[in-house]
Amino acid sequence: MSDQPPAPEFDAAIDSLERQLSVLWRRARANSHRVARQVHPDMEPAAYGLLAVLQREESMRLTDLAANIGVGKPSVSRQVAMLEQLGLVHKQADPVDGRAQSISLTQTGRDRLTAAQLARKSAFRERLGDWSVKDLDALAGLLDRLNQAYGGEPPLH
Numbered sequence: 787m788s789d790q791p792p793a794p795e796f797d798a799a800i801d802s803l804e805r806q807l808s809v810l811w812r813r814a815r816a817n818s819h820r821v822a823r824q825v826h827p828d829m830e831p832a833a834y835g836l837l838a839v840l841q842r843e844e845s846m847r848l849t850d851l852a853a854n855i856g857v858g859k860p861s862v863s864r865q866v867a868m869l870e871q872l873g874l875v876h877k878q879a880d881p882v883d884g885r886a887q888s889i890s891l892t893q894t895g896r897d898r899l900t901a902a903q904l905a906r907k908s909a910f911r912e913r914l915g916d917w918s919v920k921d922l923d924a925l926a927g928l929l930d931r932l933n934q935a936y937g938g939e940p941p942l943h
């Protein structure tokens with residue numbers, strides 16, 4: 787990128803993007819609350835991501851789970867304790883290192899997460915049913931590119 791100030795059109799496009807992302811994030815937060823409540827009425831929205839990672843990985847140590855989602859270990863530890871109380875995850879001795887514990891979904895956790903994911907997918911289909919596969923793929927590709935750009939989280943100026 788050049789050291790020249792951005793063109794006015796670029797600034798306007800960034801302003802438009804910022805407005806649209808703000809709307810998307812507000813709606814995504816509200817949707818996350820609804821999806822979390824579908825899994826369990828007492829579950830915090832942030833815990834949904836933990837369950838999804840455990841579903842994909844089957845079992846993880848707390849340290850690895852925290853690193854996977856990019857959140858501090860104390861925060862993940864609190865979330866896991868809450869999920870354990872709700873009967874959605876359980877801990878067992880790690881087969882590789884008996885001093886450590888491995889966290890995995892309970893059958894109830896798997897069942898409730900799957901039901902919430904199916905409901906979420908159904909909502910996407912309802913809202914995006916008139917979109918072409920090409921448009922959906924293009925949006926997914928652009929969001930991936932945006933996520934990659936934010937992967938390093940450069941400091942704000």
